[in-house]
Structures are given as structure tokens and as C-alpha cells.
């Protein structure tokens with residue numbers, strides 16, 4: 531199966547089918563809809579309005595919950611893109627995962643947030659009208675539609691949604707603990723979703739490392755679905771996040787860690803992350819990532835390995851043990867070996883590159 535750079539062997543497809551089958555055994559839904567009947571009368575979300583953080587208005591809070599409800603309601607629009615990719619690139623495993631596991635779960639994610647808004651005092655008819663308006667809009671998918679691009683998109687989208695629901699739970703927990711627990715239950719499903727998409731992405735890369743270019747392209751063009759469906763709320767998310775207790779820097783580090791894991795080794799990770807940075811127009815200190823990429827492309831693999839190690843240092847992951855062992859090597863009598871001195875010099879270079887890497891713009895999708 532080869533089309534616009536996407537290719538996987540029959541063996542790889544079978545392996546992915548096996549992964550999806552295993553996931554299906556754990557398939558479940560966030561919340562049984564019958565559990566939510568009349569629940570809004572007991573949620574106390576109105577009381578949260580009296581306890582909002584400094585500088586955070588009631589409208590801001592409502593916007594935060596509406597963003598969750600309105601992006602969750604468009605499951606069918608997102609699923610259509612995944613079915614299209616699965617069909618066009620002959621990836622039945624992806625269609626199967628979407629249909630049997632992902633869609634039934636996602637269908638249960640809107641109602642908890644709707645219950646919270648009913649608890650605040652909104653009329654059900656008004657909320658249903660807003661949901662209908664979103665369903666009538668055309669969802670613009672900002673990334674490619676090959677299976678590896680879709681599963682990478684899945685990681686990023688689910689990770690950021692997981693984080694968003696966690697921030698909501700945090701705002702609710704003191705005054706409306708039952709509502710907070712509903713948000714947390716949805717959040718836990720999103721965690722599973724991104725872990726599953728990560729497993730599917732890593733399996734495709736393991737079989738065909740060339741696909742990392744498509745992972746990089748996805749990292750570069752990614753936008754949350756709310757950008758096209760509910761821009762009035764989505765485009766305010768970054769402004770709201772710090773007051774809600776979000777740590778954008780930590781988010782970026784987490785995203786980089788996930789991408790790093792997918793790449794499979796330090797050199798490939800360095801190459802892929804620099805490609806993302808170059809496509810996004812980012813800089814390494816005063817040097818554009820595009821220029822750094824041109825230099826490293828000439829140097830070959832060793833340069834990318836060093837960059838990959840610098841990224842590891844930057845996100846707080848340990849560098850590979852054999853590198854540390856080389857840097858610590860000593861001759862009899864305790865004198866460092868020539869190799870150890872070279873490795874230490876390399877370590878200084880790595881640290882100076884790590885200091886130039888600014889990851890903060892990565893989670894501002």
C-alpha cells in the first residue's frame with residue numbers, strides 16, 4: 531500500500547490489526563448516559579462561579595466548559611476523516627478502532643459537560659441549539675490523512691483534551707466535587723486514547739521509519755479541532771490556561787517526550803523534532819531551525835544524535851546510559867580516558883544546544 535509517501539507491509543498491517551484487537555478488549559465508555567439523567571440538579575456548578583480565580587469572569591468559566599462540550603459533540607465529523615484515511619490507504623485496523631472503540635466512547639463525552647452547564651442555569655434548548663450549530667459546520671482537518679498522520683493527530687488532540695478536562699476538574703473540585711469527578715472520568719478515557727494512538731504510531735514507525743516525515747508534518751500543522759468548529763472559545767484557550775493552573779512549558783515537554791518515544795532512537799528523534807521546528811518557523815537561540823537543519827543535514831547522523839540528546843536534556847529525560855558510562859570512563863589511577871574527555875566536551879556542547887531550545891511554542895496549537 532503506497533500512496534503519497536505512506537507505505538506499510540502486509541505484516542505491519544497484521545501487527546496493527548493485533549494491537550487494535552487487544553485494545554478492543556479494554557473498550558469501554560466514559561459514562562453510561564443513564565447515570566446522567568437529572569444529575570445536573572445535584573452538581574452545584576453554580577457555586578463554582580462564586581469561587582473563580584482572580585481575573586477569571588463567569589463568562590470565561592462558561593466558555594471553558596462550552597469549549598469542552600462543543601468540541602466533544604463533533605465525534606462524527608472527526609470519525610469521518612479517520613474513515614476516509616483508513617479507506618484511502620487500505621488501513622482496516624484504523625477504521626475498526628475508530629468504529630468499535632473510539633466512536634462509542636466519544637459519544638458519551640458531551641453529556642457530562644452539558645449537565646454542568648444545565649447546573650449553571652442554562653436552558654437545555656439553548657445548549658442543544660449551540661450543539662446543532664457546531665454539527666452543521668464543516669470541520670477543517672489541519673493535518674494530512676495518511677494513517678500515521680491521523681494517529682499522530684490523535685495523540686496530540688487527545689493529549690491536549692485530556693489536559694483541558696483535567697483543568698476543568700481542578701476548577702470544580704472544591705465547590706462541585708461530583709461534577710469534577712465526571713470531568714475526571716472523561717479525562718481518563720482521553721488518556722487511554724492518546725496512549726493507544728501512540729502505540730499505533732510507534733508500530734507504524736518501527737515498520738517504516740521514513741514515515742517520521744509525516745509525523746513531523748503533523749506536529750507542524752496541528753490545530754485543535756475547535757479552531758474551525760468553535761473559534762470563539764478555542765482561540766481564547768491559551769489566554770485562559772495560565773489562570774486555570776496550566777503549565778504550558780510542562781505540556782510542551784510532555785509532547786516532546788511522546789514524539790521522542792515514537793521516533794525509536796535519539797538520532798531519528800533529533801531529526802524529526804528539528805523538522806517540526808523548521809516547519810513551524812521556530813529558532814534555536816539566534817539560529818532559525820531551518821538553518822540548523824541545513825547544517826545538520828550536511829553533517830549527517832552524528833549531528834542529529836547530539837541534537838536528540840540535547841532535546842532529552844531539555845525535557846528532563848536521562849541521556850542514554852552508555853554515553854554517561856563513556857564520560858565517566860577512567861584509566862587505572864583515576865585519570866579520565868581521552869574518550870571520556872571527548873565525551874565531556876560533547877556534553878558541554880549538548881548542554882549549550884539544550885539551553886537554546888525553546889519548547890514553549892509547541893503547546894500553543
Ligand SMILES: [Fe+2]
Pocket residue numbers: 602636639691720
Ligand atoms: Fe472526548
Ligand SMILES: [Fe+2]
Pocket residue numbers: 636688691719720723
Ligand atoms: Fe478521546
